[in-house]
Amino acid sequence: MNRMITAIFLSLMATSAAAQETLIERSDFLSAVATNILEIRLLSLQLKVLDSGEITGKAFGRGVTGSWEWTDGFFCRSMTWGDRELEYNCQQVKKDGASLIFTSDKGTGRSATFSLRPDTQ
DSSP states (O other), rough: OOHHHHHHHHOOOOOOOOOEEEOOHHHHHHHHTTTEEEEEEEGTTEEOOOOTSSSEETTTTTTEEEEEEETTTEEEEEEETTEEEEEEEEEEEEEEEEEEEHHHHTTTEEEEEEEEOOOOO
């Protein structure tokens, strides 16, 4: 069951390649996430990526915590989902309108598309 949930959590979402912009600079990434929550409604997944290097949120009703850094044009993160450690991974980030697409393994792995929802708190 955990594998299935993890697979869904990291699943490939369809996106439009024509409108995508690869984010290379930390400042561009922070501009995209600064006042937004990253969300995948289907998975009840909501994450807040803070400029301090913290990640907080929820997925499938379980807490998500972690840390991140920007390294050589990639979003590199360590996260815990509930009591499960998710391995350190550097991900390519692309912006597509009001969405961010994270592709694991420096752009060669699986992708997940997050909607950018304004943080009203």
